[in-house]
Amino acid sequence: MKTKAKHLQVTIDRFDGESHYQTTHEVPTRDNQTVLDVVTWIQQHDDPTLSYRFACRVGMCGSCAMNINGEPKWSCRTHVNKVVDSGLKLTISPLRNMPILRDLSVDMTQFFDKWTQAVGYFVPTKTKDDPLPAILPDSRDRAKANQSIECINCGICYSACDVVAANDAYLGPAALNRAWTLMNDERDGGSKERLEAVSSDAGCHNCHSQHGCSTYCPNLLAPATSIAGLKRQTLLNVLPWGSRDD
Amino acid sequence: MMMKHRSHPLWKAFVVHRISGLALALFLPIHFIVLGLALEGAESLNSALRFSELPFVKAAEVFLVLLLAVHLLGGIRILILELTQLSWDQRALSRSAFGLSVAIAGIFLWSAV
Ligand code: HEM
Ligand code: SF4
Ligand code: SF4
Ligand code: FES
DSSP: GGGOEEEEEEEEEEEOOOOOEEEEEEEOOOOOBBHHHHHHHHHHHHHHHHOOOOOOOOSOOOOEEETTTTEEEEEEGGGGGHHOOOTTEEEEEEEEOOEEEEEEEEHHHHHHHHHHHHHHHHBBOSTTTSOOOOOOTSEEEEEEEHHTTTOOOOOOHHHHOOHHOOOOOOOOOOHHHHHHHHTTTTTTTHHHHHHHTTTSSSSSOOOOOOOOHHHHOTTOOOHHHHHHHHHHHHHHHSTTTSSSOO | OOOOGOOOOHHHHHHHHHHHHHHHHHHHHHHHHHHHHHOOHHHHHHHHHTTTTTTHHHHHHHHHHHHHHHHHHHHHHHHHHSSSSSOOHHHHHHHHHHHEEEEEHHHHHHHHH
16 A cells, blocks of 8 residues: 555644643554554554543444544544545644543543533433333434434533533533433433523523534534523423423 | 634634624614714714714724624524524524625615715
């Protein structure tokens, strides 16, 4: 292959717990090379201290997200030839809006705490002795929930969001997206407290519909649309005649 | 910090909306002062209106019509997005809103000269 002789010029934003700096690396190109392959090559051949996260390598686990040439992406499913131009330059930095632990590994504690704050967990209404409720796949609520499930908790939307960047307390697109799926879950009984949580100062009304989240979600979810749903629901809730969004 | 994550149409639409909103907020007091002059008597209103005949003031007015159209149509787009469940193409919608605003300002310019 003629591409084999070429080298990528990779710049990585580093943090060692005390200072921020950059390192540059020359990485041989390969066919079908992903950005995760590049980072792994650097750690194995050039700098064993480079810290980053991954697990599944196939876009399931959501642990490998980073900023690639300035855009948040999942590194395991981002092909190098899709993000570099003829200059073969690649810039890699950690996700935004989360404290950096080391190099490309960020602390996602607050990100996940916000899911809890948004009541992004299932609130059961029945016990295991009750019969399972039948939810038809084409029922209205199921169809609405459908658009926003399959989130892999990668934090890409959270990193893309400028409102999170401006307001540390904002729950952010992932947690609000999860809250919206639960609002449409017939079996769930937490709507009231969830609606209160998402209409708090930190909640859905912070969103300016910039659609950074929906633009970058690797699973093609639309958190911004879910947030619009929450905004409608909170609005309907204060109107005397409205209670359900349908 | 690279800002490439902002290079998509709906982020630009947000910036246009914020800038036009803020510019309108700055302009409105001036607008009300001019209207207020009408209550104080014809002479001061006349001089204010004469002022508004100046070319650069005319140009500023065209710009303000553009701001208002951009903000109004952009605002309607956001309200459609957030308050209805119509799944229209927001990118196309924001481009059309901007295009229509430019057309409105163009018509205003054409009728002003
Ligand atoms: C003509 C009818 C108008 C409509 C339909 C409209 C609609 C809207 C909407 C939907 C937003 C929220 C945008 C967001 O969430 O980011 C907004 C924001 C805003 N509007 Fe208007 N608006 C109108 C007139 C005005 C006027 C006359 C002013 C000036 C006094 C103004 C100043 C603003 C400002 C400063 C913001 C905040 C911008 C931001 O947060 O980014 N608007 N408008
Ligand atoms: S649409 Fe709302 S939540 Fe999504 S990135 Fe924009 S501001 Fe953030
Ligand atoms: S909504 Fe999309 S971008 Fe956000 S955490 Fe889930 S999978 Fe990642
Ligand atoms: S390594 Fe699991 S999503 Fe990339």
